[in-house]
Amino acid sequence: MVSTIQNSDVKQKDADRAVVVAVTSRAVFESGGDDGDDVSGEGVAFPLLQALQKVNERLLKENPAESLLFDVVLITTDSQQQQQSSRIISSTRHYGLEVSRFCFSSEEDFIESLLKNNVQLFLTTDGNEARRASQEGVLSALLDQQMAFCPSEQLRVMICGDAVVRPDAGLMSRQAAQSFSAQLGEMRQRFGMSDSPLSFVLVTSRGGRESCGEALLTLRSRGVSVDEAYCLAGAPRGPILSLLRPHFLLSDGGDGGLEE
Template identity: 30%
Template sequence: MTPFTIAVSSCALFRQENGETALGVAYPLVKALKMVNQSMSEMDPTVEEWFKIVVIPTNMDHFKKSVENYNLKIEIACEKPILEHLEEIKPILFLSTNAQNVREAISAGYGAATMFQQDYDEHSDEELRVAFDGDGVLFSDESEKVTAKKGLEAFCQNERDKEDTSLALGPLSMFFKALVQLQKSHKKSPIRTYLVTSRGTTSPGIRALKTLKENNLEINEAFFLCGAHKGPVLKAINPHIFFDDQKKHVALQNRVIGAHVPYGVRNK
């Protein structure tokens, strides 16, 4: 099996504190992905790694020293323009603290998100937990366009009218598909996925679930919050990463690691 490539900028993996290098906000996810590799290889020794992690350096000399200090066994890409990196390695996900690089990646058709260097709670070492917003992340922004143009009432009517019509998939769907594939390949897969969306439980929620089902995408848990604050739910889940297309939802609420997906009408 060809491994799924995850690209991480060194500025997300490490941060500067009082002149010293510390582990950055992307480290819990990278650590969890490596745990998945180890766990899955024990179940299936024929596959060396399920996720290939490639770190794209922003400062090569400083980065190599940081990797050595933390004894991280990861592949290091050479320095070149970001889109050249992505075209070469073709990742299913690219993470960076550089918002411009992430926007370029999204525009080029890659699943990507901007991370923010802040403090966060400790995470599970036994399970990879990934949480996704729906519209603009797992799904396209087609319904959000209705809201932006005509308002919430029109959105609700649109979802009632199209309850049986699947939404187009969004920019993080390839990463989600990879997680689902690994879960299905081994019943004891150490991966758990979550949908945390502002959609309600009636037609908007039903349409989201039908979209996942029709694409053979199983989610472990789904939270339909009807517009309520996402912080308490995310605090309880404590995912290694939560993806949302609105910055206000990914500001590390309650010390939860969030990543902004600059896609769709909300980011014009």
């Protein structure tokens, strides 16, 4: 069973234009704590929500009528956190996080909550959840502890150039990735080359400069211009990840993660 609570403290986004991002509450807030506590501690995805919110704030500053905005949905499948739903909602209010809806479901039904909310990107710390969502055509990314050190003032999205050049995902996952990246590309165009709250980093792990160039041309054909590009030519991805600190890895393969 899926239960959805709309956040009355937040102005709801335009359903036809908003980019819906769902994040698991266990990634945003730490589990546990005393039952008397009204506020949970910050989780690994906390800087991500702040960065998404910063993009929205800048978009609305540029154009108060802007409708292409991030629409954040908090998904809770953890049984312990479901029993503390009021704490999750009050924690969101306490930190001033712009969450539009709270969805509570079982592990078996969380896919239903993603589909009902037209989620375009699902972010979780659970690899099994990421794979299941990807199999249903929902673009997913796996989050890890590195995210706790990501900047909150700028949303940094890493794009896997190898997946762009040689996609190996199913048709639904590939279309979901292309659609989402095109929407982010449109957002990025709202800002100048410097002082942007949204940044794209392209990384190709395999091949040489030709593969990187091909990926750049493919992304540009989708309306996506990258801020930085790196051709690793077979070198491990870990060092560049620790240096660039992206919030998540976007690939046509679905359950992308930050780990090497």
